[in-house]
Amino acid sequence: MAEALIQKIIDSSVVDGPGNRTAIFFQGCNFNCTYCHNPETISLTSETAILMTLEEVLERIKGNLPFIQGITVSGGECTLQRDFLLPLFKETKKLGLSNFIDSNGGISFEGMAELLAYTDGVMLDIKAVDPSAHLSLTGHPPDVVLDNALGLAAGGKLYEIRTVVIRDVLDNPGIVEAVSRMLKPYLKDHEIRYKLIRVRSHGVRPAYQNLLPPREKEMEKLKAIAVKAGFLEVTII
Numbered sequence: 553m554a555e556a557l558i559q560k561i562i563d564s565s566v567v568d569g570p571g572n573r574t575a576i577f578f579q580g581c582n583f584n585c586t587y588c589h590n591p592e593t594i595s596l597t598s599e600t601a602i603l604m605t606l607e608e609v610l611e612r613i614k615g616n617l618p619f620i621q622g623i624t625v626s627g628g629e630c631t632l633q634r635d636f637l638l639p640l641f642k643e644t645k646k647l648g649l650s651n652f653i654d655s656n657g658g659i660s661f662e663g664m665a666e667l668l669a670y671t672d673g674v675m676l677d678i679k680a681v682d683p684s685a686h687l688s689l690t691g692h693p694p695d696v697v698l699d700n701a702l703g704l705a706a707g708g709k710l711y712e713i714r715t716v717v718i719r720d721v722l723d724n725p726g727i728v729e730a731v732s733r734m735l736k737p738y739l740k741d742h743e744i745r746y747k748l749i750r751v752r753s754h755g756v757r758p759a760y761q762n763l764l765p766p767r768e769k770e771m772e773k774l775k776a777i778a779v780k781a782g783f784l785e786v787t788i789i
């Protein structure tokens with residue numbers, strides 16, 4: 553019987569992909585980001601998470617059917633539990649729902665072709681492009697993330713890029729310029745959104761609470777770069 557460790561389910565969310573969606577937050581993450589505002593989702597053995605069967609998750613989703621267009625699986629890093637995602641996505645497709653994945657991109661999608669066939673779109677974090685910045689932020693180099701961005705864009709599955717911006721640490725134009733250069737060739741064939749997120753201290757572990765949100769003019773500069781490159785919808789949150 554398929555089971556997954558789930559941190560929480562939000563029955564109706566308008567910020568986790570297109571339309572109104574049930575968002576399922578899977579427990580466990582392969583990254584350890586300094587600015588993580590859900591650090592309780594990182595451990596693979598959290599006492600606050602619940603082991604749920606496929607049937608239990610589907611029952612919860614079915615209760616929301618009159619109100620939602622689809623589901624979004626998030627985390628933590630939901631693809632750590634990809635053996636659960638495939639049967640889940642097969643069942644939600646039968647219900648007429650769309651399936652979106654919210655991922656940190658740290659696990660290669662190359663081996664997940666069948667899962668992607670049942671996936672309508674991926675929202676992918678690109679936290680940094682510079683190898684040392686990505687390493688110090690997440691504990692991992694960015695190579696797999698960047699390969700995933702290119703592979704998903706080429707396959708028409710990249711719905712949205714997300715970058716968290718931190719004042720004086722990650723607010724230089726370099727990252728958005730690099731992402732724009734990398735994805736520009738795909739933007740004429742596929743619409744891709746770009747979400748620029750101001751870092752927030754709420755929920756962040758005490759040791760990292762000194763991270764400051766960026767200045768407004770820096771955010772606007774980054775937005776202008778992404779708009780110029782041709783991203784469909786560039787939002788600042």
Ligand code: SF4
Pocket residue numbers: 581582583584585587588589590591593594627628629656
């Ligand atoms: S990828 Fe997301 S959930 Fe995982 S540590 Fe980073 S911010 Fe937290």
